[in-house]
Amino acid sequence: MVMLKECNESGLSGFTVDGLSVTDTQNFFTQTAPDIREAVLNNGALLLRGVVQSAEPAVFEVIMNALGFRTRDYIGGSSPRSTIKGKVMEATRTPPAWSIILHQEMAYVKHPPEIIAFSCVKPATEGGESTIGDMRRITKLVEPSTLQLLTERGLRLRRTLPDENRVHLKPGIKKSWQEALSAKTKEEAEFACRSRGWEFEWWNDDLILWQDCISPVRQHPRKNELIWCNQAHFWGAAAMIEWARVDSRNEDEEELKEAAQNCPELLESMCFGDGEPLPEELTLNLFHLVKGLEQDVNLNTGDILLLDNLQFAHGRHAFSGNREINVIIADWTEH
Ligand SMILES: [Fe+2]
Structure with missing residues (x-):
């Protein structure tokens, strides 16, 4: 039995x-x-x-x-996976030496799973232990002024998705537009973006993608509760560098620092809804706040x-x- x-x-x-x-x-x-x-x-x-x-x-x-x-399928997701x-x-093809910072899956789009x-x-x-974190707690831990600022201005992720032949050259998370959008051609990639309402532009063969403008908190579909749901702590140069430092990935840390200084357009950027990148201090505060929930x-x-x-x-x-x-x-x- x-x-x-x-x-x-x-x-x-x-x-x-x-x-x-x-x-x-x-x-x-x-x-x-x-x-x-x-x-x-x-x-x-x-x-x-x-x-x-x-x-x-x-x-x-x-x-x-x-x-x-x-x-559901994973089109528009950010993790390298097949x-x-x-x-x-x-789960992910992110190399073993990397930890994965707590995140809610696809929290940078309007309708995450x-x-x-x-x-x-x-x-x-x-x-390789899995980690989880209770995100209901963040709304109570985050400064009310931060919540108000992000609610008023919104959040928007800007991604750099290289062509698959050049993806190894990108510092930080390596994901090509072919993989991110399940597309073989530029036309298919454009169709995938347009059908989801995401703005994009081509820089030669690399795709710059602007995902949805979202609020930092969402209404739970089955509970009367507003819950912190975004990846403001995850993206942006400051978070990527801090993540590499926490993991003792020294080479990655140096590579990311250099890119942030000399060619920031190679890196993803977590922005306010109007496209201005989040301040470094705010990103780092949120990074450590979320990291503190790891279980x-x-x-x-x-x-x-x-x-x-x-x-x-x-x-x-x-x-x-x-x-x-x-x-x-x-x-x-x-x-
Ligand atoms: Fe994930």
């Missing part, structure tokens, strides 16, 4: 699944969907331990559909971490060896 036992680890609530066979998986998650969805909504984060079948991408997708989430199968993607789920295929040999979660093979993408941010520590985590982004559906 399949058992769903409640567990609680370092303040993160969850269930341990015991004795589940592959053939029972879909039925089991369809039946338990109301409890699991309620726990995700109430707590913002939920850990499902022992779902060994979920390491198989097709089964992971079946589980997310059985739970009643509508899966699709594995169906709507299942690798409402749910993000991680399935652990293989944990890292050393390091480690150890994922083992067969574990699924379900996050409400508004209530909880996610990240990871640097690692060595192989680390395989799959990811699905999705939205709530009526259920």
Whole structure:
């Protein structure tokens, strides 16, 4: 008989699944969907331990559909990653020496995914713990004057997306326009931008992309709550340099500093809605505020971490060896 036992680890609530066979998986998650969805909504984060079948991408997708989430694609996302199968993607191809700073997925667009789920295929040999952070706390921690300033002026991410042949030359996060927009030609890239209302221009073969102008906080789709949801702490030269420093990536730090000084247009920039870059001090304040929320979660093979993408941010520590985590982004559906 399949058992769903409640567990609680370092303040993160969850269930341990015991004795589940592959053939029972879909039925089991369809039946338990109301409890699991309620726990995700109430707590913002939920850990499902022992779902060994979920390491198989097709089964992971079946589980997310059985739970009643509508899966989404990742067009316009910023992390270097590729699709594995169906709507299942690798978590990120960001090199192991990089940590990943806490962030809500695609929080720089108007409609970020409402749910993000991680399935652990293989944990890292050393390091690589996942991190989560309760973003409901930021609205209370941030200076009221900062919240007012960002609410009045808005936030807008300006991205530099090189052609895939030149992407290795870019300091910081390396993602080409072909990868970011799932496009093979410039025409396809332009279509992807226009259909989402994003402004763009070409600098020779590189694409400069302006994503949506957003408010720093959003209304939760199922709760009467305004939640901090943006990546003002993540982008911009000051954040990239601080991130490299925290990771002890000395070469990256120097490369980013030089680019910030001599050719800032090579780097992304987090701007106010009118295009003026955020002041360095504000970026760094937010960087450390969000970093202070980091909470480690150890994922083992067969574990699924379900996050409400508004209530909880996610990240990871640097690692060595192989680390395989799959990811699905999705939205709530009526259920
Ligand atoms: Fe992410």
